[in-house]
Amino acid sequence: MDPLLQQVQRAGVIGAGGAGFPTYVKLDCQVEWVLANGAECEPLLYKDQALMQLWAKELYGGMLLAMKQVGARRGVVGVKRKNADTVAVLESLKPGEIDLLLMEDVYPAGDEVELVYEATGLRIPAGGLPKEIGVLVNNIESFINVFRAAQGQPVVETMVTVHGEVNRPYTTWLPVGMSYREALALAGGVTCDEFVIVQGGPMMGSVTEDLDTAITKVDSGLLVLRKDSRIAKIKQRSPEDVRRIGKAACDQCSLCSSMCPRRLLGYPIQPHLAMRSLQVSLNDNTSFALAAQACSGCNLCTMWSCPEGLDPSRVCGLTKDVLRENDLWQSPAQLQAQAVDVHPLRSYRGVPIKRLTQRLELTQYAKTKAKFVAFEALLQENQQQDQQPKVGLEKVCIPLSQHIGAPAQAIVKVGERVTRGQMIGEPKPEALSVAVHASMDGTVTEVGDVIVISKK
Structure with a gap:
């Protein structure tokens, strides 16, 4: 394996999101x-x-390493035009080989397919990968981690925004394996009685109520929302309710398809036909059901259009x-055969983030930016507060599988002392796999699918 690729694999670098x-x-x-990809179009996130x-x-160091590795002549950072402070920093430090793409404040500008089209004018083949049209895409944190991997620094933390029903929203590097409970305590605690946590952004994130869930390398946001909020209600519907309500209430207005970002780019996705498939028996609904395969799960149809x-x-x-x-x-070839030209009105159908935030009932939270701390x-601030759980980071629970592919293989035993940054799980040989590392000094107290490291 190429030296840089080996460094990146053994440092445990994966897509920091998704x-x-x-x-x-x-x-x-x-x-x-x-x-x-620095578009960051999910409301409330600031990472x-x-x-x-x-x-x-x-960031630029990681991009230049990647460009050299893949033989690329062009580098582009996609960032929203509205983020003037960020643009100013990027412009002041920008290498000559890399350009900025200033994007509009619409959803889903941060979708990989959207970014590729805006930056290059090319469309990723339906069901295909960016590399098929000569493009490599990573998020901001991943490029930073590539640079660090080349310096011998493994991934032991991830940048996370904590926002919503908390006293002090923040964005910071959180140790991999730290619990959601402790992450919320660092925000001064939760401000409502019944709540859920949205893992990721409010549009594409999933919901959990388990405060003992561990932070992983793919975590980007923990949004605390009231259990009776619109977002929580929608995301907690059972599959049976989703089908039953859709079958009974869909009037086939097709607004979901008219506003679908992938459809506007010409991909063969029509959500209204997928909804129609609910009303037709399995033997006769195949043509309608096939219209769902190219869906990217951006949730615009659900949260905005319908x-x-x-x-x-x-x-x-x-x-x-x-x-x-x-x-x-x-197959990708079958999907690509159904693709059509980009819709002539595509540029007029982007959904402004401000209006989307209102529709999601998040405006009250958006007034406070979760700045980096x-x-x-x-x-230190947590220790000085009287009326909240104290965060001592007494242990971390680090899953051996935090990515697509095979889990890392544990190389430590119970009772062993480890230090922050030490490899505790090595990549599985001859498999799609990356290493896992300790995020704190301590003693290994449990080895299984999850490795537990305790301070004492």
Whole structure:
């Protein structure tokens, strides 16, 4: 394996968001373009802005390493025009080989397909990958981690925004394996009685009530919302309710398809046909169900477009499961054959983030920016507060699987002393796999699918 790829794999670098695709595999190609996705179009999140403002040199360093590795001649950082402070920092430090793409404040500007089209004028083939058109895309944190990996620094923390129903929203580097409970305590505690945590952004994030969940490398946001909030209600609907309500109430207005960002780019996705499939028996609904496969799960149809308050995005997701189960999954070539030209009105149908934030009932939170605060400062402030749980970081619970592919293999035993940054799980040989490292000094107290490290 190439030395840089090996460094990136053994440092545990993966996509810092989404499914966490191992970065060493992405870098194993030859392309013309390297794109850094700093659009950050999910409301309330601030992590990418903090990273670009405070770690721009490392961002550019990681991009230049990636460009050399893949033979790219062009580098682009996508950032929203409205973020003037960030743009100013990036401009002042920008290498000559890299340009800025100033994007509009619309959703979903941060979608990989949208960024590629805006930056290059090219469309990723339906069902295909960016490298097929000579493009490599990573998020901001991943490029920073590539730079650090080349310096021998493994991934032991991730940048996270904590916002919503908390006393003091913040953005900071949180140790991998720290619990959600402790992350919320660093925000001064929760300000309501019944709440859920949205993992990620309010549009595409998932919901949990488990405060003992561990921070992983793919965490980007922890949004605390009231249990009776619009977002919480929608995201907690059961699959049965999603299907039942959709079957009974969808009037086939097709607004979901008219506003679908992927549809506007010409991809073969029509959410209203996926909704129609609910009303037709399995033997006759195949043509309707197939219209769901190209869905990206951006949730715009559910959170913005549908006048009935239905959930076309979830229906598309559930329909895709049915397609797989019945061997009806289409190949990339079949999907690409159905693609059409970019819609002439696409540029007029971007959804302004401010209006989307209002529709999501998040305006009250958006008034407070979750600015970056150093982790040590948050710990110190926590210790000085009287009426909240104290965060001592007594232990971390680090999953061996935090990414697409095979889990890392444990190389430590119970009772062993480890130090921060020490490898505790090595990549599985001959598999899509990356290493895992200790995020604090301590003693290994449990080894399984999760490695527990305790301070004492």
